[in-house]
Structures are given as structure tokens and as C-alpha cells.
Amino acid sequence: MRDPSSPTTAGTPDAPGHLGLAETWIFDxxxxxxxxxxxxxxxxxxxxxxFIAGAMGVxxxxxxxxxxxxxxxHGTTLRGLMHEHRIDPxxxxxxxxxxxxxxxxxxxxxxxxxxxxxxxKVIYTNGSTAHAERVxxxxxxRHHFTAIHDIIAADFVPKPHPEPYLDLCASQGxxxxxxxxxxxxxRNLKPAHDMxxxxxxxxxxxxxxxxGQGDHIHHVVTDLAAWLxxxxxxxxxxxxxx
Numbered sequence: 001m002r003d004p005s006s007p008t009t010a011g012t013p014d015a016p017g018h019l020g021l022a023e024t025w026i027f028d029x030x031x032x033x034x035x036x037x038x039x040x041x042x043x044x045x046x047x048x049x050x051f052i053a054g055a056m057g058v059x060x061x062x063x064x065x066x067x068x069x070x071x072x073x074h075g076t077t078l079r080g081l082m083h084e085h086r087i088d089p090x091x092x093x094x095x096x097x098x099x100x101x102x103x104x105x106x107x108x109x110x111x112x113x114x115x116x117x118x119x120x121k122v123i124y125t126n127g128s129t130a131h132a133e134r135v136x137x138x139x140x141x142r143h144h145f146t147a148i149h150d151i152i153a154a155d156f157v158p159k160p161h162p163e164p165y166l167d168l169c170a171s172q173g174x175x176x177x178x179x180x181x182x183x184x185x186x187r188n189l190k191p192a193h194d195m196x197x198x199x200x201x202x203x204x205x206x207x208x209x210x211x212g213q214g215d216h217i218h219h220v221v222t223d224l225a226a227w228l229x230x231x232x233x234x235x236x237x238x239x240x241x242x
Contacts, residue, residue: 018198018218019231020238022119023178026168026197027145029125029132031184032224034104034139036204043099048077051095055087076126076158078151089156097131106140110225114144116232123148124168124181126158147172160212162191169195182224187212200227 027033030040053063070080081087114121121144125132129150136142149172154164169176181192182200186209189199193216200219204210221227 018177019180020235021178022180022198024172024174024180025117025119025121026124026174026179026181026192027121028181028183028185028188029123029127029135031204031206031209032182032202033110033141034107034135036184036206036209038103040099040101040103040135044096047096047099051092052077052081055081055085075161076151076156079156079158082156089152093128093130093151097128097134101134101138104135104138106138107225108140110228111140111144113225113228113232114141116236117228118232118235121145122168122172122174123150124159124165125149126151126154128152159185159188160191162194165191165195182221185209185212186214186217190214190216192216193218 031038034040048067049060049063052058052066053060056063056066058066067077070077070084074080074083078087078089078092081092082089123132123136123145125148127150129148129152132148132150133142136145149164149168151158153171154167157164159165168174169179176192176195176197179192180198180200181189182202183189183192184202184204184206186201189201190212193199198218199216200221201213201217202224203220203222219227
């Protein structure tokens with residue numbers, strides 16, 4: 001894995017290699033297609049605590065303690081609520097994603113970079129399709145993506161469990177050897193690497209996103225739009241088909 005401080009990670013990557021053969025680009029959503037400083041997760045996290053407090057009949061401090069336990073035991077708060085308390089996932093997802101998206105602004109440079117990038121683009125998120133649609137609409141990027149593989153399509157099994165990665169590739173006809181996965185959470189790239197994908201980590205200052213760094217990360221990126229522009233430039237020079 002490259003050092004995030006290296007200038008080659010900000011927009012002038014190594015020779016494309018597998019990137020030059022990529023047919024499918026798989027993008028995470030939150031903190032990947034928009035800056036982590038927008039901090040939407042803080043609002044979602046607050047809504048999770050409120051939902052648990054209401055569902056369990058406890059105060060917020062007790063709800064937050066339960067939330068942490070669910071995450072540690074099951075990988076996501078939702079999975080813990082489903083397995084331990086038979087909570088309807090639709091109710092949970094609708095509540096926690098009902099947040100103010102005003103911190104998000106349109107991303108015209110990323111819009112242009114995605115438009116120039118050959119290959120199909122897919123969203124793979126631990127959130128819901130409804131949330132992804134709202135966020136992509138706010139960013140002005142929805143038209144680039146042919147599919148959204150959300151937590152419901154993954155049968156509520158979250159990243160980085162390998163099963164939903166396999167399901168994504170099967171349902172969308174993705175050849176992992178010709179696919180690139182872009183994520184802000186380093187550990188979520190390990191299954192993609194193990195399947196043969198090219199992996200791209202969008203650097204985050206959040207400790208929980210930086211956890212799990214290792215040799216399974218092929219490219220480290222500090223500016224996603226600039227990096228994609230450089231890939232599009234190189235593929236155009238090489239005459240790659242759109």
C-alpha cells in the first residue's frame with residue numbers, strides 16, 4: 001500500500017495496469033463520493049440512538065451502550081436489532097436515514113470525471129437504496145450509476161463479510177478481475193482484493209475508516225475527482241473504449 005502523503009496518490013497514479021482493463025467501477029457511497037467532513041454519520045448515529053431508545057424503552061445513554069454492543073457483536077446496529085430483538089429493518093432504515101442533507105453540495109468536478117471514465121459504475125453501500133438515491137441526487141451524480149447494491153440486496157449482511165461481495169458480482173455480472181472498488185473504509189477493501197479486484201482507498205481522517213490498512217490496498221487517493229480524471233486521461237491516450 002502506498003503512503004497517503006505521496007504526491008502520486010492525489011491525481012497522478014502509477015501506470016493503470018488493471019485500471020486500464022477495468023469494465024466496472026464499484027463505489028461506496030458515504031464519505032467516498034462526498035467529503036467525510038460533511039459528517040452525515042453524526043446525524044445518522046444520533047438517529048440510531050433515538051430509534052433504539054424508542055424501540056427498547058430506555059434513555060439515550062442506555063441506547064448508545066446497546067448500539068455499541070450491537071455493532072461489536074453483529075457488525076452493524078441493524079443486524080444486532082434484527083437478530084436479538086426482531087426489529088423490522090424497514091422501520092429502522094427509514095428512521096435513521098431521515099436526515100438533513102444540506103451539508104452535501106453538488107460535485108461538478110466529480111460529475112465530469114465520472115462522465116469521462118470508461119466503464120459502468122455501481123454503488124455498493126451498507127445503507128439503503130433510498131438513502132443512496134437521496135445522496136446521489138443531492139450530489140448531482142445519480143445518472144452515472146447503473147445499479148445500487150444496498151444492505152437489503154445484501155440480505156442485511158454488511159461489508160466486509162465476503163458473501164455480499166460475491167452476491168454483487170453474481171447479480172450484476174461483474175468479473176472481479178476487471179473491476180475496481182473504491183472505498184473510504186480500508187478494511188472493506190480486503191474481500192474485494194481477495195476476489196481479484198483492484199482496490200482504491202479514499203483516505204479518511206476517521207480512525208474507524210483507517211483501521212484495517214494493509215497490502216490489500218492497491219491505490220491510496222486523497223482527491224477522488226483528480227485521481228479519476230488522471231485515469232480517464234490515461235485511458236483516453238491509450239484509446240480505451242468507452
